[in-house]
Amino acid sequence: MSEQEIKVPDLGGADEVEVIEITVSVGDSVEAEDSILTVESDKASVELPAPAAGKITKITVKVGDKVKEGDVIGVMSASDDTDSADDSDAGDESSDDKAPEQPEAKSEDSKPAPKKKSGGSRTELVKVPSLDGFDDVPVIEINVAEGDTIGVDDPLVTVESDKATMEIPSPFAGKISKILVKEGDKLSEGKDLLEMTVEEEGDADDESADSDDKSESKSQDRQPEQKTDKQESAPEPQGSTYEPPSPGTKVHAGPAVRKLARELGADLARVKGSGPKSRIIKDDVHAYVKSQLQQSQQGGSVGTGSGIPGVKLPDFSQFGDVEREAMSRMMFATANNMQRSWLNVPHVTQFDDADITEMEAFRKGQKAAGEKRGVKMTPLPFLLKACAAALAELPQFNVALDMDRKEVVRKKYIHIGIAVDTPNGLMVPVIRDVDQKGLWELAAESAELAQKARDKQLKPAEMQGACFTITSLGGIGGTAFTPIVNTPEVAILGVSKAAMKPVWDGKEFQPRLMLPLSLSYDHRAVNGADAARFTNLLTQLLGDIRTLLL
Numbered sequence: 435m436s437e438q439e440i441k442v443p444d445l446g447g448a449d450e451v452e453v454i455e456i457t458v459s460v461g462d463s464v465e466a467e468d469s470i471l472t473v474e475s476d477k478a479s480v481e482l483p484a485p486a487a488g489k490i491t492k493i494t495v496k497v498g499d500k501v502k503e504g505d506v507i508g509v510m511s512a513s514d515d516t517d518s519a520d521d522s523d524a525g526d527e528s529s530d531d532k533a534p535e536q537p538e539a540k541s542e543d544s545k546p547a548p549k550k551k552s553g554g555s556r557t558e559l560v561k562v563p564s565l566d567g568f569d570d571v572p573v574i575e576i577n578v579a580e581g582d583t584i585g586v587d588d589p590l591v592t593v594e595s596d597k598a599t600m601e602i603p604s605p606f607a608g609k610i611s612k613i614l615v616k617e618g619d620k621l622s623e624g625k626d627l628l629e630m631t632v633e634e635e636g637d638a639d640d641e642s643a644d645s646d647d648k649s650e651s652k653s654q655d656r657q658p659e660q661k662t663d664k665q666e667s668a669p670e671p672q673g674s675t676y677e678p679p680s681p682g683t684k685v686h687a688g689p690a691v692r693k694l695a696r697e698l699g700a701d702l703a704r705v706k707g708s709g710p711k712s713r714i715i716k717d718d719v720h721a722y723v724k725s726q727l728q729q730s731q732q733g734g735s736v737g738t739g740s741g742i743p744g745v746k747l748p749d750f751s752q753f754g755d756v757e758r759e760a761m762s763r764m765m766f767a768t769a770n771n772m773q774r775s776w777l778n779v780p781h782v783t784q785f786d787d788a789d790i791t792e793m794e795a796f797r798k799g800q801k802a803a804g805e806k807r808g809v810k811m812t813p814l815p816f817l818l819k820a821c822a823a824a825l826a827e828l829p830q831f832n833v834a835l836d837m838d839r840k841e842v843v844r845k846k847y848i849h850i851g852i853a854v855d856t857p858n859g860l861m862v863p864v865i866r867d868v869d870q871k872g873l874w875e876l877a878a879e880s881a882e883l884a885q886k887a888r889d890k891q892l893k894p895a896e897m898q899g900a901c902f903t904i905t906s907l908g909g910i911g912g913t914a915f916t917p918i919v920n921t922p923e924v925a926i927l928g929v930s931k932a933a934m935k936p937v938w939d940g941k942e943f944q945p946r947l948m949l950p951l952s953l954s955y956d957h958r959a960v961n962g963a964d965a966a967r968f969t970n971l972l973t974q975l976l977g978d979i980r981t982l983l984l
């Protein structure tokens with residue numbers, strides 16, 4: 435172990451930032467990159483990581499302090515050999531440097547003090563340690579119950595100031611004999627917290643020491659009458675999910691992780707910890723939330739989710755030969771997206787026909803110019819331009835609904851997705867700032883993105899950020915269809931095959947090339963009259979493309 439100052443690293447350009455949360459306490463063992471404290475500038479909050487694995491020996495800042503790059507925020511004894519994990523775990527178990535009466539106990543290997551074989555037990559009064567400069571901090575959670583057998587560093591109570599949540603760890607391994615505080619009590623340094631019976635005989639300490647390497651054995655051996663909670667939270671770290679919690683399950687997680695869980699609405703009692711001593715780390719919370727979302731979205735059979743009953747599949751082989759093949763990831767993702775949109779969005783589709791006789795004459799007239807440029811002008815760039823103009827004129831189509839916050843997100847940019855049929859399934863690359871681009875630029879970009887989609891070369895960023903989508907089946911056929919809104923967008927334009935139709939001009943029927951448009955929209959965001967205005971506007975713009983210049 436070697437003493438090392440912990441300094442504020444490069445803050446990505448921010449000058450002075452405020453410490454909003456201290457996620458470790460003196461005596462804590464950390465791994466390299468573990469979060470030590472969180473700072474916040476006016477733009478973002480950033481977690482400052484431990485520069486190495488080791489034990490925190492000093493914290494020189496408190497919540498509310500302002501720090502800048504290079505400032506010392508604490509000191510740690512860094513593990514400097516490859517057994518650092520063992521050392522730090524051992525340090526974790528050691529109560530010595532936490533117990534006020536044994537300050538010298540930072541032995542070079544941080545192992546617990548030698549076990550006394552004399553037998554018997556003693557009662558220890560646990561007091562509130564330094565609360566990083568805070569006083570009168572309310573208790574929001576009591577993490578133990580009288581009679582519980584706990585290990586060193588297990589959280590005893592959680593307190594929360596208006597800036598941070600902190601856990602008070604146990605300085606001893608032993609049994610809780612009396613809890614002297616209750617939820618809501620306000621704590622300051624030195625206040626009596628609880629009493630513990632600490633074994634002076636070999637057993638309890640032995641097991642603490644064993645647990646340095648094997649958290650399972652720690653929980654099983656040390657608390658025979660309560661072991662189920664800990665046994666279940668202690669299997670090999672996998673960073674995955676953890677099913678039903680036992681009532682009263684004790685959660686081992688730091689304040690930053692608890693904060694994250696609160697923000698995501700995750701019940702930490704259900705999360706399996708993959709950190710040292712089965713401590714829950716942020717990755718565990720993310721993995722748990724992800725798996726819960728997947729479960730709720732995937733459901734079983736043909737598709738459940740959102741509480742609707744699934745469709746049970748019959749045994750198709752009773753009707754004839756069948757074979758099964760795995761869905762591609764893209765097919766599965768598309769199926770989920772479609773179902774999510776269909777279930778979440780109240781869809782209505784508005785139909786109209788645009789007279790594109792003149793537009794087509796103009797487009798065909800550009801054939802030679804297109805050949806020179808190496809770009810083919812199809813109807814799609816005209817549609818993109820017309821939709822961009824309609825989105826600008828009717829901005830209620832360029833929004834997202836945030837139902838949780840009861841807010842409408844109005845977008846000040848016009849990015850449009852184009853649905854591309856590929857051998858691997860449907861992909862939707864996005865053309866950015868369509869309103870600022872010319873027809874040739876749009877023709878070139880849409881052709882390039884469509885080709886990239888077919889070649890599976892699209893980057894994720896090229897498929898994100900759309901405000902609206904165009905799905906054109908015009909090159910294939912059909913007279914109308916009802917596209918599914920690509921939520922969180924609120925509208926999608928379906929385009930079918932243009933066909934010559936007799937159109938009454940007031941005196942006689944004229945043969946006109948009519949382009950069928952099918953506008954599906956989210957009826958929560960857009961009302962029917964606006965949808966009719968939108969398709970009206972599109973038919974005007976496409977009917978006389980000079981109006982696109984206005």
Ligand code: CAO
Pocket residue numbers: 812813814815852853854855856860884905906907908909910917929930931932933949
């Ligand atoms: N009416 C009549 N003809 C049309 C047309 C329309 N609405 N739209 C395109 N065409 C013509 C084009 O002019 C071209 O004809 P020429 O070769 O004679 O000039 C031909 O159809 C093929 O066009 P294209 O499909 O290559 O080009 P595009 O720019 O119109 O479309 C793209 C590009 C990427 C949208 C298209 O290739 C595609 O993938 N469409 C399918 C989208 C899809 O699957 N949507 C369904 C989503 S929901 O399941």
